[in-house]
Every structure is written in structure tokens, then in C-alpha cells.
Amino acid sequence: MKIALLGYGKMGKVIERIALERGHEIVLKKDEFNTYEGLSTADVAIDFSVPTAAVDNISNCFHANVPVVSGTTGWLEHYDEMIALCNEKKGGFISSSNFSLGVNIFFGLNEYLAKIMNQFDSYKVSMEEIHHIHKLDAPSGTAISLAKGVIENSNYSEWTLDDAKNNQIHIEAKRIGEVPGTHIVNYDSAIDSIEIKHTAHNREGFALGAVIAAEWLAGKTGIYTMKDVLNLN
Ligand SMILES: NC(=O)C1=CN([C@@H]2O[C@H](COP(=O)(O)OP(=O)(O)OC[C@H]3O[C@@H](n4cnc5c(N)ncnc54)[C@H](OP(=O)(O)O)[C@@H]3O)[C@@H](O)[C@H]2O)C=CC1
Numbered sequence: 001m002k003i004a005l006l007g008y009g010k011m012g013k014v015i016e017r018i019a020l021e022r023g024h025e026i027v028l029k030k031d032e033f034n035t036y037e038g039l040s041t042a043d044v045a046i047d048f049s050v051p052t053a054a055v056d057n058i059s060n061c062f063h064a065n066v067p068v069v070s071g072t073t074g075w076l077e078h079y080d081e082m083i084a085l086c087n088e089k090k091g092g093f094i095s096s097s098n099f100s101l102g103v104n105i106f107f108g109l110n111e112y113l114a115k116i117m118n119q120f121d122s123y124k125v126s127m128e129e130i131h132h133i134h135k136l137d138a139p140s141g142t143a144i145s146l147a148k149g150v151i152e153n154s155n156y157s158e159w160t161l162d163d164a165k166n167n168q169i170h171i172e173a174k175r176i177g178e179v180p181g182t183h184i185v186n187y188d189s190a191i192d193s194i195e196i197k198h199t200a201h202n203r204e205g206f207a208l209g210a211v212i213a214a215e216w217l218a219g220k221t222g223i224y225t226m227k228d229v230l231n232l233n
């Protein structure tokens, strides 16, 4: 399979290694300065860039008729625009805040726990995410997805980085050293607390998940999620 890499930073380089190990060919490595030359020859594109580049990268894929897997976080305000363009161009699209198998299992656990905890007013939910100091966005896309998972299964209505009021979920975003990505969901009461935690030991899981998603999406049109790829529906 011919793959275009849109973003060739920490993630792009791990994705390249895993893609080559799985027998794929890289036909474009797009960074801030080069062009999209080669994109139209790709079977699929994988975007792990920066929040300000994601919309251009994804749009160019739809215009070039190349299905695209996007892992870039911090551009959610343009999500509906990209969905509309995908539908208009009959493109193929998977976007996920986290492509690792472990976090996708953790998302399911989070939703299940939220349903249970919604019956017990004495517990208050909060979240913590810890990432490396180079990260541009806060809170992490994964923390936002976890908050949405709670909101869809409880009486909470929004998340905040500030102190939480009423039906708000507080997210604490910490930036420490080279931490690849840690997420904690905590339910606290005066008596005890219940906590679930996912710790990434490195970037392998994110990158492998993105390559598996690209293999799955190539040749398809439509809008999908990692639940479709991993058969978690
Ligand atoms: N969904 C998931 O599973 C995961 C998502 N992420 C997300 O992926 C993104 C990338 O992470 P990471 O690799 O660590 O970040 P890096 O900063 O290491 O890499 C970002 C890359 O994007 C490049 N870039 C900048 N402008 C453009 C542009 N216009 N077109 C294409 N590329 C461009 C940068 O190029 P240059 O070097 O020239 O500046 C750099 O190579 C982040 O948003 C992060 O949150 C990260 C891990 C997992």
C-alpha cells in the first residue's frame, strides 16, 4: 500500500517505521515546508501534524480523492466542516484522538463506569492528563473524548480546565518531561475514590493503531471511527 505521511515529527517517524515493517511504501513525507507532490499517488494518507495544519492536510486529501486517517488533536472546532467536505467529495475519513488499542478499550471502560456512577450522587468525577512538554494543545484530545464519554452517559454537561461547578467535569492538564500520554478518570466521595488509568509506555500503540486504521480504510469511502476498525461497536 502507498502511504502519504502528513506530518513527519515524533509520530510520523514511528508510523513510517511500522508502515515499512508491514510492507508499505511511503510516497510523501509532508512537513511545514514542502508541497503535497505525491499525495495523489497514495492509497491512503495519515495525518499527524499540528492543530493549525490538520484542516489543510485533510482537505487536500479529499480534493485528491485519497482516504485519510487523522490523529492530529486540537482542531475540533473545524470537525463539522471536514465532515461536510468528506460527504461532498465522497471521501474516506477516520479521525481519532487516540489510535491505541489500549485507549480504545479504556474508552469503553470509561463509558461503562460513567453509566454506573450516574446512579450515585455522592461521587464527583474529574480527569487528569499528563503529557510531554512539547505538546501544543490542552487538554489532550483523549481527555476531551473521555469527557464526552462521561457526558453521553451521565448528567454531566461539559468539561472545564477551571474549577468545576455543578454539572462540569474538571480536567487537569499537566506537562512533564517526555511523558508519552497518561489519562486518569477519578470518582471521588467523602468516603473513598474509584480511579481508572491508562498509561502509554511509548508511541508504538498510537502509531500501530494508525497504520492498522489506514490499512482498513484504504479503498473505502465514508466516515468511520476506531470502533469500526477494532470491531468494538
Ligand atoms: N490520535 C493519536 O493517537 C495521537 C495523536 N497525536 C497528535 O498528533 C499530532 C502530532 O504529534 P507529534 O508527532 O508528537 O508532533 P510533532 O510536533 O513531533 O510533529 C508534528 C509535525 O507536523 C509538522 N507540520 C507542521 N506544519 C505542517 C504542515 N503544514 N503540514 C504537514 N506537517 C506539518 C511539523 O513539521 P516541522 O517539523 O517542519 O515543524 C512536525 O514534523 C499532535 O496533534 C498530537 O496531539 C499524538 C500521538 C497520538
Ligand SMILES: O=C(O)C1=N[C@H](C(=O)O)C[C@H](O)C1
Pocket (backbone or CB within 6 Å): 073, 097, 098, 131, 135, 139, 140, 141, 142, 143, 180, 181, 182, 206
Ligand atoms: O500529543 C501527544 O503526544 C498525544 N496526543 C494525543 C491526545 O491529545 O490525546 C494522544 C496521546 O495521548 C499522545
